[in-house]
Amino acid sequence: MNPEPIxxxxxxxxxxxxxxxxxxxxxxxKIYPGEKILIVGPSGSGKSTLGHCLNGLIPxxxxxxxxxxxxxxxxETSSLNIFQISKMVGTVLQDSDAQFVxxxxxxxxxxxxxxxxxxxxxMRQRVREVARMVxxxxxxxxxxxxxxxGQKQRTSxxxxxxxxxxxxxxxxxxxxxxxxxxxxxxxxxxDIHKQSGKTILIIxxxxxxxxxxxxxxxxxxxxxxxxxxxxxxxxxxxSILKDTGIREPLYVTALKYAGVQVTGEMHAGHxxxxxxxxxxxALQTWYGSIQPAEHxxxxxxxxxxxxxxxxxxxxxxxLTGINFxxxxxxxxxxxxxxxxxxxxxxxxxxxxxxxxxxxxxYRGEDIKDKSIKERAEIIGLVMQNPNQMISKPLIFDEVxxxxxxxxxxxxxxxxxxxxxxxxxxxxxxxxxxxxxxxYGQKKRVTIAxxxxxxxxxxxxxxxxxxxxFRHYTEIMEFLVEINRLGVTIILIxxxxxLMLEYTPRAIVLAGGRKIADTAAAVVLTxxxxxxxxxxxxxxxxxxxxxxxxxxGTQFVQGFIDYERRLKNR
Amino acid sequence: xNPKMKVFSYNSANTPIHRLSGLTxxxxxxxxxxxxxxxxxIRVILxxxxxxxxxMRMSLIRYSQIRVxxxxxxxxLATNAVISFFFSPEYGVSIYGTRHEIARVFGIxxxxxxxxxxxxxxxxxxxxxxxxxxxxLTTNPSxxxxxxxxxxxxxxxxxxxxxxxxxxxxxxxxxxxIYLSQQARGLELSQKAKFFDRFKNSLLIxxxxxxxxxxxxxxxxxxxDLRGFSKSKTxxxxxxxxxxxxxxxxxxxxxxxxxVALSVSLFINHxxxxxxxx
Numbered sequence: 001m002n003p004e005p006i007x008x009x010x011x012x013x014x015x016x017x018x019x020x021x022x023x024x025x026x027x028x029x030k031i032y033p034g035e036k037i038l039i040v041g042p043s044g045s046g047k048s049t050l051g052h053c054l055n056g057l058i059p060x061x062x063x064x065x066x067x068x069x070x071x072x073x074x075x076e077t078s079s080l081n082i083f084q085i086s087k088m089v090g091t092v093l094q095d096s097d098a099q100f101v102x103x104x105x106x107x108x109x110x111x112x113x114x115x116x117x118x119x120x121x122x123m124r125q126r127v128r129e130v131a132r133m134v135x136x137x138x139x140x141x142x143x144x145x146x147x148x149x150g151q152k153q154r155t156s157x158x159x160x161x162x163x164x165x166x167x168x169x170x171x172x173x174x175x176x177x178x179x180x181x182x183x184x185x186x187x188x189x190x191d192i193h194k195q196s197g198k199t200i201l202i203i204x205x206x207x208x209x210x211x212x213x214x215x216x217x218x219x220x221x222x223x224x225x226x227x228x229x230x231x232x233x234x235x236x237x238x239s240i241l242k243d244t245g246i247r248e249p250l251y252v253t254a255l256k257y258a259g260v261q262v263t264g265e266m267h268a269g270h271x272x273x274x275x276x277x278x279x280x281x282a283l284q285t286w287y288g289s290i291q292p293a294e295h296x297x298x299x300x301x302x303x304x305x306x307x308x309x310x311x312x313x314x315x316x317x318x319l320t321g322i323n324f325x326x327x328x329x330x331x332x333x334x335x336x337x338x339x340x341x342x343x344x345x346x347x348x349x350x351x352x353x354x355x356x357x358x359x360x361x362y363r364g365e366d367i368k369d370k371s372i373k374e375r376a377e378i379i380g381l382v383m384q385n386p387n388q389m390i391s392k393p394l395i396f397d398e399v400x401x402x403x404x405x406x407x408x409x410x411x412x413x414x415x416x417x418x419x420x421x422x423x424x425x426x427x428x429x430x431x432x433x434x435x436x437x438x439y440g441q442k443k444r445v446t447i448a449x450x451x452x453x454x455x456x457x458x459x460x461x462x463x464x465x466x467x468x469f470r471h472y473t474e475i476m477e478f479l480v481e482i483n484r485l486g487v488t489i490i491l492i493x494x495x496x497x498l499m500l501e502y503t504p505r506a507i508v509l510a511g512g513r514k515i516a517d518t519a520a521a522v523v524l525t526x527x528x529x530x531x532x533x534x535x536x537x538x539x540x541x542x543x544x545x546x547x548x549x550x551x552g553t554q555f556v557q558g559f560i561d562y563e564r565r566l567k568n569r
Numbered sequence: 570x571n572p573k574m575k576v577f578s579y580n581s582a583n584t585p586i587h588r589l590s591g592l593t594x595x596x597x598x599x600x601x602x603x604x605x606x607x608x609x610x611i612r613v614i615l616x617x618x619x620x621x622x623x624x625m626r627m628s629l630i631r632y633s634q635i636r637v638x639x640x641x642x643x644x645x646l647a648t649n650a651v652i653s654f655f656f657s658p659e660y661g662v663s664i665y666g667t668r669h670e671i672a673r674v675f676g677i678x679x680x681x682x683x684x685x686x687x688x689x690x691x692x693x694x695x696x697x698x699x700x701x702x703x704x705x706l707t708t709n710p711s712x713x714x715x716x717x718x719x720x721x722x723x724x725x726x727x728x729x730x731x732x733x734x735x736x737x738x739x740x741x742x743x744x745x746x747i748y749l750s751q752q753a754r755g756l757e758l759s760q761k762a763k764f765f766d767r768f769k770n771s772l773l774i775x776x777x778x779x780x781x782x783x784x785x786x787x788x789x790x791x792x793x794d795l796r797g798f799s800k801s802k803t804x805x806x807x808x809x810x811x812x813x814x815x816x817x818x819x820x821x822x823x824x825x826x827x828x829v830a831l832s833v834s835l836f837i838n839h840x841x842x843x844x845x846x847x
Contacts, residue, residue, distance in 0.1 A: 083800040099792035110807035115797040376753035391773040405755030
């Protein structure tokens, strides 16, 4: 390996002007040319700040005080501006939709060259070359919004590679991607690494998904410090992940449940490299010992869709012949790739759009004639982005809004809001301004503001998007609580962990049709459904094969039952 | 995407108008607008208006796309007509120098001269507005920005305009989603509510819209900084292209219209007004 580091942090400390404490403390880190590094850490650990220091957004856009030294290619970054840094470090931001500047793929890729005053003809030539490197040369005139998730990633990648940067920085590349696209994204990054030999840094908290392909080192950041710098095999064998609240790979969890001592020699960093000779027997014994849980729900139907079809423009059907029946007290996930009709389905349920054909029944009664406002008292919808729902500065007012708009007397509002805030764990904050809350707490406020209307069914659109493992668990366990209180919960998601761990049943949409309606364990082990809905086979399934267990689906189901029982204890 | 959302934003199609370069369209737009704004000759104005409607047909713009805009323009023109009549009912007389009274309206005399002047003015606006719509609907925002930059507008300002146009559909969609979700919480924006309540309630939509839009702006401005936007005083444009024969044809045609309108005023009417009363 080249002895000269391409990136070198020495006693580096950074504090935002708006914060009382430094966000990064005494960072010492060397990265060598051609390495592929994964930086993991929970939300608020400072991993994104580390990325911002590298690409120059700190101190260019986010101001603060820097101590110590950061050198890129031997040059102190404090002597450079963001434009000079951007010639060495190319950054792919997390939200590939929001970062498109150009209106066509070609224009977006060309953006950096336009700013460099490159004349039109050489620019077009260079755009074609780079587009060929990422397999996008046939899409140059398309709008980025017509592309699939993977193609969007390729386009963003081309947009930073056009400068021939030596370092590529990916800031949460998997956020907002469905499982299959996320897998593709990791493969694209790996291929670029292999072909170009560039230095690659990936900032992500979804460890297992990044480890789909090899990385040289994993760096763990927590509370603004680097607490580990090791290879993937050593890391998953240690207790660091558990201590910092990062989700370990599911198959590792399964091994631990089975009582297997995971060691570095087992090469457990990737499921492909895992050595199972010594754990096979333990897994089989453990699998045999799991008591299957009862999954029968004999309660009456609460929400039923009968042969629902819908189209926005009268030409292209968005939903075709959808049937399902959800029982009281169920927790169901609706999954499928972007554009499969998931959001439209929830809009029909809330009455935001009217179905063209079919019936929606609530407890056996057609709700066709109920207005949006009336339906909201039965079916509450929590949108993905809390900022799209919050319209009052104070928590109490925000939660009370729905009641006030319904002219509920003020003396009745007070106890109802207090009760709901208590359920949501927000009681201590009742007089706080919303702006002082964290993202997860804001999410709870939006849930509270819907729950206050006492709906029987709650629909949540991607409730855990962008959340790290700790916040994810918090939100989901909170929903389980609400579910126990008798509220039926429908989750629109493409988070496979969420499906597996929390919803016994999954309804899968693809191309506006229902292609599966069964246990999550069955969905995530059925290769045909997986392919059609852009999902990914769970690593537990692969583990069951490695352990020589015939019925992989049953093994996955066993894992879920075991884990649920563990949590309920 | 919901086609209803596509109202009043660039729609891509392959027509001779769409194929013109953005710069050409901007210059043609300016020529034709000046031609109509300069002349008060109803014959010139009507011919240009026919021309503008033809262009609109040619660029495949559907009425549904411009309906809202047309309604606003008509309301504006009607208000404008009423107000100008009440404030200066004798303006037509002073221009044309004759006086033919038709009737009295609220004690004010209505003359043929005033009527003629106001009809001319009405068609003047009616002839210009379609050009604006054609320009906006057939020029994609980046081309628009590059053409503004082409006639000397600072590229940062030009880009700001283009980004606004670009994000218009997204923000419209956000608005729609927020509106529906607030309606589910019990928000009433229909005619049933009192005016003040409606104003207060509309804040319940605007505030979340502002916050979610600010999120968007932060991401895009970071993305632009990271790729070197605003690093130098000038920039080039991927979408810019050399002007071709069609561009030359369009430019000469609109320059011709401009010159004809100008000559009619200078050599035939000897004034900006066409006077049928003498």
